[in-house]
Amino acid sequence: MVNPRLIFVVSEALRFLVNAELTGSFGGLTPADQQLKSLAKILREIMALREIIILPDKQLRLVSKPIEKVTTEIRKLADDMFETMYDAPGIGLAAIQIAQPLRLITMDLAKRDEDGESQPRPRVFINPEIVSSSEETSVYEEGCLSIPEYYEEVERPAQVRIRFTDLDGKVHEEDADGLFATCIQHEIDHLNGVLFVDYLSKLKRDRVLKKFTKAAKRAAE
Numbered sequence: 001m002v003n004p005r006l007i008f009v010v011s012e013a014l015r016f017l018v019n020a021e022l023t024g025s026f027g028g029l030t031p032a033d034q035q036l037k038s039l040a041k042i043l044r045e046i047m048a049l050r051e052i053i054i055l056p057d058k059q060l061r062l063v064s065k066p067i068e069k070v071t072t073e074i075r076k077l078a079d080d081m082f083e084t085m086y087d088a089p090g091i092g093l094a095a096i097q098i099a100q101p102l103r104l105i106t107m108d109l110a111k112r113d114e115d116g117e118s119q120p121r122p123r124v125f126i127n128p129e130i131v132s133s134s135e136e137t138s139v140y141e142e143g144c145l146s147i148p149e150y151y152e153e154v155e156r157p158a159q160v161r162i163r164f165t166d167l168d169g170k171v172h173e174e175d176a177d178g179l180f181a182t183c184i185q186h187e188i189d190h191l192n193g194v195l196f197v198d199y200l201s202k203l204k205r206d207r208v209l210k211k212f213t214k215a216a217k218r219a220a221e
């Protein structure tokens with residue numbers, strides 16, 4: 001049997017390599033740097049499906065950093081996020097949910113037709129912000145890929161105006177309502193380290209946190 005500590009060290013090293021490549025941390029000065037960089041690139045391509053981090057992982061509370069430039073690395077990250085999101089399956093994903101603290105969101109709210117078929121409608125939001133919100137509110141039952149199989153009703157502004165950058169680096173403003181308004185608010189919350197359970201009563205929030213903390217401990221044993 002393979003030593004579990006060896007698996008841990010190797011997977012941490014791989015994650016470090018991939019993250020360093022993604023954030024451009026390699027100086028690329030020495031041949032060893034260059035070799036590490038190309039190795040990390042291959043690894044990242046193999047690892048298109050990323051692991052979704054789950055409550056109570058503390059990274060979910062990080063405030064994500066703005067993306068200064070839409071690079072090929074950012075496009076690749078968005079691709080990976082779509083693959084991960086569709087695989088889960090989910091309708092929205094923030095980069096921090098795959099442990100990348102960057103202000104990047106993927107979403108697909110395509111409705112299914114009568115045959116249960118749906119045309120994919122992938123959308124990417126870079127550095128999204130809420131410009132204004134309506135006084136009117138609406139209530140949706142929300143769930144989260146980082147809090148699996150837990151759903152609760154949350155009240156939020158029914159309409160919001162958002163500003164965001166697309167994958168071509170263009171800035172847009174757009175009005176959102178219905179499920180789109182709820183979903184974009186939920187995902188922007190992730191970029192600020194906020195989870196939908198934060199809107200619930202303390203009693204409910206403590207209960208769900210306890211449940212997931214216990215499950216994480218069991219999984220680590």
Ligand code: ZN
Pocket residue numbers: 143144145146186190
């Ligand atoms: Zn979520």
